[in-house]
Structures are given as structure tokens and as C-alpha cells.
Amino acid sequence: SQQGEEDPQALSIQEGENATMNCSYKTSINNLQWYRQNSGRGLVHLILIRSNEREKHSGRLRVTLDTSKKSSSLLITASRAADTASYFCATDATGSNYKLTFGKGTLLTVNP
Amino acid sequence: NAGVMQNPRHLVRRRGQEARLRCSPMKGHSHVYWYRQLPEEGLKFMVYLQKENIIDESGMPKERFSAEFPKEGPSILRIQQVVRGDSAAYFCASSPILSFPGGLTNEQYFGPGTRLTVT
Numbered sequence: 429s430q431q432g433e434e435d436p437q438a439l440s441i442q443e444g445e446n447a448t449m450n451c452s453y454k455t456s457i458n459n460l461q462w463y464r465q466n467s468g469r470g471l472v473h474l475i476l477i478r479s480n481e482r483e484k485h486s487g488r489l490r491v492t493l494d495t496s497k498k499s500s501s502l503l504i505t506a507s508r509a510a511d512t513a514s515y516f517c518a519t520d521a522t523g524s525n526y527k528l529t530f531g532k533g534t535l536l537t538v539n540p
Numbered sequence: 541n542a543g544v545m546q547n548p549r550h551l552v553r554r555r556g557q558e559a560r561l562r563c564s565p566m567k568g569h570s571h572v573y574w575y576r577q578l579p580e581e582g583l584k585f586m587v588y589l590q591k592e593n594i595i596d597e598s599g600m601p602k603e604r605f606s607a608e609f610p611k612e613g614p615s616i617l618r619i620q621q622v623v624r625g626d627s628a629a630y631f632c633a634s635s636p637i638l639s640f641p642g643g644l645t646n647e648q649y650f651g652p653g654t655r656l657t658v659t
Binding site for chain 2: 458459461463468469470471472473476516518520524525526527528529530531532533
């Protein structure tokens with residue numbers, strides 16, 4: 429698998445349900461970031477979690493990081509139709525914190 | 541505080557022409573990054589610039605592609621003699637690099653992208 433690989437590739441849920449997306453990576457990292465991209469648009473920064481943090485919250489978002497397993501999860505609670513988008517995790521490797529490596533993303537569809 | 545601005549949003553070029561993409565970073569940001577996104581793919585790093593300096597261009601093809609970030613004005617990504625394979629979305633991001641106890645964080649803020657189509 430490639431650095432910053434998300435799964436599942438696609439996720440379809442009903443409004444009000446929770447959505448969980450996972451990200452795995454290969455090398456040691458400084459930070460891990462999650463971004464959202466609406467179809468044909470730019471990326472919106474959601475949250476950054478540092479390598480020495482295990483969990484972080486922002487509104488309806490909850491991110492966890494397990495550096496021993498080289499994995500992260502993004503939980504969106506009480507989903508809304510407006511959450512429909514692609515979600516990407518991005519990692520920056522130790523020693524080059526400016527170079528973000530993105531996976532192919534998880535396409536989340538929230539049905540009203 | 542305006543976000544990262546890119547123009548044009550859409551650009552159509554015939555094979556062999558030049559494409560010039562512009563990026564104005566967020567106010568107060570002096571670090572600029574260019575990424576390319578092919579259809580159904582994640583973003584791929586191309587180049588990292590600071591004012592008047594290219595810091596890392598390891599992700600940029602060695603031929604036909606160049607980038608600059610002059611002292612005044614926007615950052616420019618230039619693609620000469622475009623080919624169909626250059627068709628993609630090109631995103632610019634900017635950041636302040638923040639220092640905190642224990643290390644650096646690098647939150648990058650992305651522009652809306654330029655969608656290049658080569659016909």
C-alpha cells in the first residue's frame with residue numbers, strides 16, 4: 429500500500445449516521461492532516477494531529493492516531509448531506525515536514 | 541483574510557503551447573507548494589518555494605516544467621510545450637511554518653486549483 433492510503437475507497441450512509449474513514453501510512457511522520465474535497469473543488473483543511481497526540485476533536489470530527497500501527501481514523505458524527513465529499517489524509521515524513529503525501533481518498537456519500 | 545488564490549480556474553491549451561498558472565498565497569504566508577491531481581487520484585507534490593528560492597523541486601518533471609516565486613507578485617508554475625498527459629488539476633498551497641514546543645507543524649491551505657485541459 430502507498431503512503432497515506434485511505435479505506436474504504438467509497439462509503440455511503442444515511443443522514444444522521446456516523447462515518448468512519450481510515451488511513452494507513454508507511455514511514456515515520458511528524459503530523460497527519462485530514463482534508464475534504466468537494467467534487468471539482470479545492471481542498472479544505474479539516475484537522476491536524478501531531479505524532480505525539482493520540483486523539484483530537486473539532487466539532488463533529490474526531491481523529492485518532494496510532495503511530496505503532498501507522499494508522500489514523502476520521503470519525504464524522506451525525507453526518508449531513510453537506511458532508512458528501514472526498515476525504516484525504518496527508519502525511520509529512522520526518523525530515524521533510526513540508527512535503528505532504530496524499531492517498532487516493534475516501535468518497536463519502538451522505539444520503540438525505 | 542483572503543484565502544489562497546489561483547488563476548485561471550480553467551485553462552485550455554493545444555498541444556505544444558505554454559501553460560502559465562498563477563498562485564497568490566494567503567496574507568502572511570511565505571511558503572508556497574504546488575501539487576498535481578490526476579483524475580481519481582490523490583494530490584502529488586511537485587515543488588516547494590519560498591520567496592525567490594526553490595527549496596525542493598523533487599516532484600516536478602525535469603523537462604518542460606518550471607516554477608518561481610518572485611519577491612513581488614504571485615508564484616508561477618509554467619509548463620512549456622504541453623502534452624495531453626499534462627491535463628490535470630494543479631493546486632497551490634501556502635503555509636506559515638509554525639514552531640511549537642517539540643517540533644514544527646505545517647498546515648497547508650489550498651487554493652481552488654487550476655484545471656488544465658490539453659487538446
